[in-house]
Amino acid sequence: MKKCRQCANQATLHITEVLDGQATEIHLCEKCAREYLEDAESLDTESIAADLAAKLQELQSGGDDDLGRMTCSGCGITLNEFREVGRLGCPFCYDSFRDELRPLLENIHEQVLHTGKRPERSAATHDDQTRVLQLRKEQREAILKEDYETAAVLRDQIARIEAMLHGGGDSSAPERESEDE
Amino acid sequence: MTSEHDTAGFLEELSRTSGEWLKGDGPDADIVVSSRVRLARNIAGFPFMTRADDDVRLRLVETLRRAVLAAAPDEGLQFINVALLDEMDSQLLMERQLISRELTVMDGPRGVIVGPGEHLSVMLNEEDHLRIQVLQSGFALQECWNMADALDTGIEASATYAFDEELGYLTACPTNVGTGIRLSVMVHLPGLRMTREIQKVNQAAQKINLAVRGLYGEGSQALGDFFQISNQVTLGCSEQELIENMHEVIPQIVGYERRVRELLCRENRQALDDKIARARAILTGARSISSDETLHLLSSLRMGINLGLVEDISIGDVNALFVHTQPSHLQKLHGGPLKTAERNAARASYLQSRLGSA
Numbered sequence: 001m002k003k004c005r006q007c008a009n010q011a012t013l014h015i016t017e018v019l020d021g022q023a024t025e026i027h028l029c030e031k032c033a034r035e036y037l038e039d040a041e042s043l044d045t046e047s048i049a050a051d052l053a054a055k056l057q058e059l060q061s062g063g064d065d066d067l068g069r070m071t072c073s074g075c076g077i078t079l080n081e082f083r084e085v086g087r088l089g090c091p092f093c094y095d096s097f098r099d100e101l102r103p104l105l106e107n108i109h110e111q112v113l114h115t116g117k118r119p120e121r122s123a124a125t126h127d128d129q130t131r132v133l134q135l136r137k138e139q140r141e142a143i144l145k146e147d148y149e150t151a152a153v154l155r156d157q158i159a160r161i162e163a164m165l166h167g168g169g170d171s172s173a174p175e176r177e178s179e180d181e
Numbered sequence: 182m183t184s185e186h187d188t189a190g191f192l193e194e195l196s197r198t199s200g201e202w203l204k205g206d207g208p209d210a211d212i213v214v215s216s217r218v219r220l221a222r223n224i225a226g227f228p229f230m231t232r233a234d235d236d237v238r239l240r241l242v243e244t245l246r247r248a249v250l251a252a253a254p255d256e257g258l259q260f261i262n263v264a265l266l267d268e269m270d271s272q273l274l275m276e277r278q279l280i281s282r283e284l285t286v287m288d289g290p291r292g293v294i295v296g297p298g299e300h301l302s303v304m305l306n307e308e309d310h311l312r313i314q315v316l317q318s319g320f321a322l323q324e325c326w327n328m329a330d331a332l333d334t335g336i337e338a339s340a341t342y343a344f345d346e347e348l349g350y351l352t353a354c355p356t357n358v359g360t361g362i363r364l365s366v367m368v369h370l371p372g373l374r375m376t377r378e379i380q381k382v383n384q385a386a387q388k389i390n391l392a393v394r395g396l397y398g399e400g401s402q403a404l405g406d407f408f409q410i411s412n413q414v415t416l417g418c419s420e421q422e423l424i425e426n427m428h429e430v431i432p433q434i435v436g437y438e439r440r441v442r443e444l445l446c447r448e449n450r451q452a453l454d455d456k457i458a459r460a461r462a463i464l465t466g467a468r469s470i471s472s473d474e475t476l477h478l479l480s481s482l483r484m485g486i487n488l489g490l491v492e493d494i495s496i497g498d499v500n501a502l503f504v505h506t507q508p509s510h511l512q513k514l515h516g517g518p519l520k521t522a523e524r525n526a527a528r529a530s531y532l533q534s535r536l537g538s539a
Contacts (some may be wrong), residue, residue, distance in 0.1 A: 001469055035410055045389075055534075065246070066296050068350075073402075074228075075228045076232070077231070077232060085231060086354060087229060087230070087231045087353045087354055087406045088228075088231070088233050088353055088354070088355070089228055089232040090229055090230055091223060091229075091230040091343035091345075091351040092234055094345055094348055094358070095345075096350050096376060101355060104355055105238065105348075105358070105416065108413075108414070108416075109358075109359065109415065109416035109417050110414065110417060111416060111417025111418075112347070112348070112417065113347055113359070113416075113417060114346075114347060114348055114349030114359045114361060114416060114417070115418065115419050115422075116349060116362070116418070116420050117330070117333075117360065117361035117420060118344070118349075118417040119337050119342050119344050119420075120337065120340075123233060127223075128226065129225035129226045129341070129343065129444060132225075132226035133226060133228065136228065136237070138227075140234075156527075158226075161226065161407055162226060162244075164489045165224075165225055165340075165341040166224065166226075166244055166248070166339065166340045166341055168374075
């Protein structure tokens with residue numbers, strides 16, 4: 001009669017465990033066997049759950065930090081920043097993160113092709129839209145670097161494209177209304 | 182150009198009048214209080230709010246204000262600079278459903294353009310650059326859409342929208358992309374709530390991708406017996422398909438509520454009479470009353486009018502009371518801030534003045 005591996009009791013269960021192709025016999029009493037099996041199970045399910053969570057995270061986040069750090073060339077927002085606030089930075093984000101947004105859009109709307117109203121004059125100005133967003137980003141960066149000369153040139157370029165996009169193009173600031181009555 | 186005096190006068194006027202969408206005269210207005218269509222639009226070449234500094238926001242307000250006013254030059258639209266309003270006045274606009282809670286709490290240049298009768302409001306620099314909203318009394322989504330669509334097309338003549346061939350109108354949040362449209366109806370369902378059938382409506386709505394929310398839309402609990410039902414999906418269906426979807430569902434809910442009310446009238450008439458009479462007695466006799474209690478009691482009174490059990494008060498009057506008994510309306514009427522206890526007393530006396538002598 002073999003003794004239990006964990007205690008002095010008589011072993012009543014004999015478990016054959018296969019590890020790396022090597023079969024090992026383990027002899028345990030009933031009480032210790034139950035504990036051993038429960039431990040093994042919980043360890044197993046935990047690791048499966050952890051694995052699944054990692055996979056989900058991978059699916060949602062694209063798997064690696066590099067993807068999370070992916071940046072929209074229109075506004076500079078990263079994919080991670082979008083995930084945190086749930087709001088995109090600019091219309092061009094839909095281009096920058098097109099592949100990453102697709103599963104999300106399918107999840108929300110089921111379909112991903114617009115079939116509703118269309119504006120009459122969007123397609124022709126697509127390049128201008130992107131260009132002006134990029135110029136704005138460059139302008140912000142120039143101001144941060146205190147390169148006001150470049151910032152001023154960029155401002156004029158932005159104003160020219162804006163005038164084309166939205167007519168008028170009046171760049172004067174609106175008069176601030178006084179808070180007094 | 183709108184002056185501060187115009188804004189002050191406009192807000193004074195608001196506190197004394199009621200929006201036309203509260204009149205209670207549209208189709209199925211006994212149960213559908215109001216219908217609303219909201220379009221989310223953004224201007225090409227500008228970042229969304231998360232990446233817009235005050236300078237960009239200011240330019241957006243000017244560009245948008247010019248484009249909206251040019252789209253409907255003869256409509257008597259009123260621009261309000263929300264950034265300059267104090268808390269009471271911006272709350273007043275929120276209680277009026279002309280602006281969202283988000284627009285009242287956010288910072289930076291922002292505004293709203295309001296049309297006469299309060300059918301139309303266009304928020305500038307909310308979550309999206311433009312939020313066009315049309316409100317009508319009763320079940321009238323098609324009319325709301327027609328009006329919003331026309332203004333939208335008009336705005337497009339002087340501003341280029343951010344639009345993608347595949348994804349449609351591009352919005353700050355991917356939940357609105359595509360049509361950018363949110364259709365909602367505010368329904369009054371005291372019968373279904375009393376008989377605990379409301380959960381079924383909730384579940385049925387969710388199955389077909391409609392959301393059921395409380396009186397003030399996103400992020401709020403359903404207050405009393407009022408529920409807002411709206412579409413969830415904005416991409417892959419046309420505006421007309423989404424309207425048709427609502428036209429299939431809402432009449433069923435309306436019919437369901439009517440049947441339950443008839444049943445209550447037939448089998449539980451005494452209890453129903455008692456509930457409505459008690460509601461009226463408290464509304465006219467209380468010396469202090471909270472807004473929650475007011476809402477619940479007005480709901481009973483409203484149902485009483487619809488069932489013909491109360492004949493000397495109109496639906497429009499009760500609809501207006503829901504709005505006029507809210508904190509900022511009471512304070513505006515009083516002419517200054519009121520503490521909670523003072524507000525509850527002011528509310529009670531306002532209700533008495535409106536309902537007491539009838």
